[in-house]
Amino acid sequence: MARAPFELSLLGGATERAWRRARPDVAKLAWHTLDADALPRALVAPAQRFWTGMAFQEHRTAACTAATLQALIAARAPVDLVAHAAGFVGDELAHVELCARVAQAIGGAAPLVHDPDALVPALTPGLSAFGRACELALRIYCVGEAFSLALQQATARAQRHPLLSAVIGRIARDEAKHAAFGWLFFDWADELVDEPLRAALRRVATEAVEGVAQSIERGGADDGATFGWLPRRRWQTVARRALDDDVVAPLRARDLL
Ligand SMILES: [Fe+2]
Numbered sequence: 729m730a731r732a733p734f735e736l737s738l739l740g741g742a743t744e745r746a747w748r749r750a751r752p753d754v755a756k757l758a759w760h761t762l763d764a765d766a767l768p769r770a771l772v773a774p775a776q777r778f779w780t781g782m783a784f785q786e787h788r789t790a791a792c793t794a795a796t797l798q799a800l801i802a803a804r805a806p807v808d809l810v811a812h813a814a815g816f817v818g819d820e821l822a823h824v825e826l827c828a829r830v831a832q833a834i835g836g837a838a839p840l841v842h843d844p845d846a847l848v849p850a851l852t853p854g855l856s857a858f859g860r861a862c863e864l865a866l867r868i869y870c871v872g873e874a875f876s877l878a879l880q881q882a883t884a885r886a887q888r889h890p891l892l893s894a895v896i897g898r899i900a901r902d903e904a905k906h907a908a909f910g911w912l913f914f915d916w917a918d919e920l921v922d923e924p925l926r927a928a929l930r931r932v933a934t935e936a937v938e939g940v941a942q943s944i945e946r947g948g949a950d951d952g953a954t955f956g957w958l959p960r961r962r963w964q965t966v967a968r969r970a971l972d973d974d975v976v977a978p979l980r981a982r983d984l985l
Pocket residue numbers: 786789819820823899903
C-alpha cells in the first residue's frame with residue numbers, strides 16, 4: 729500500500745484567476761468570520777480533524793467522479809449525459825477547496841496519510857466498458873452521492889455559524905445534481921443491461937448498501953459540541969432514512985437490488 733501525506737496546493741496566477749471566475753462564490757464567502765480563538769479549546773483539534781477528513785472525502789469523490797467520467801466516455805454514453813457528468817469533477821474540486829479552507833481558517837489541517845492508489849474502488853473483473861460505467865454509476869452515484877445528499881442538507885440546516893452553514897449549503901446545492909445522476913444514467917442504460925450484467929450489478933449494490941449500513945451503525949461523531957457535523961444520534965437517524973428512501977427504494981424500483 730502506497731502511503732502519502734494528504735496535502736494540497738494552488739498554482740496561483742492566471743490559473744487561479746480562471747478557477748475563481750469559474751466558481752466565483754467560493755472566494756466570496758466570509759472566510760474572515762472563522763476564528764480558531766473563538767472556538768472552545770477542546771473543540772479545535774476535533775474540528776481540524778473533521779474538516780481535513782471532509783476535504784479528503786471530497787478529494788476521493790473527485791477521483792471517483794473522474795473515473796466514472798472516463799468509463800462513460802469509453803462506453804460511448806450519450807455525449808450530453810457525459811458532459812453533464814464532466815461538470816461534477818470541478819464541483820468536487822471546489823468542495824475540496826471549501827473544506828480545506830475551513831480547516832486552514834481554524835488553525836490548519838490535521839496530519840492525514842492516505843493511499844493515492846486506493847481512491848477509486850476496485851471493480852468487478854472482466855466487465856465491458858459499458859459494464860464498468862454501470863458499476864461506477866451504481867457505486868459512486870446511486871449509492872454514494874444519493875446517500876450523502878440528505879445528510880449534507882440536514883447538516884447545513886443545523887449549523888449556527890453562518891459561514892459553516894454557507895459552506896455546507898453551497899456543497900449541498902451541487903450534491904443535489906450529483907445525487908440525481910445515477911438514476912438519470914440508468915434511465916438511459918437500463919434497456920442495455922443484459923442478465924449477467926444485471927446479476928453482477930445486483931451483487932455490487934448489495935455489498936455497497938451493506939457497507940453503508942455498517943458505517944451508519946459504527947459511525948457519526950460523538951454527541952456534544954460540534955463544528956460542522958451532526959451529533960451521532962441525529963446523524964444516524966438521517967443516515968438510516970437516506971439509505972432506505974434515497975438508495976434502497978430507487979435501486980429496488982430499477983431491479984438493481
Ligand atoms: Fe462533494
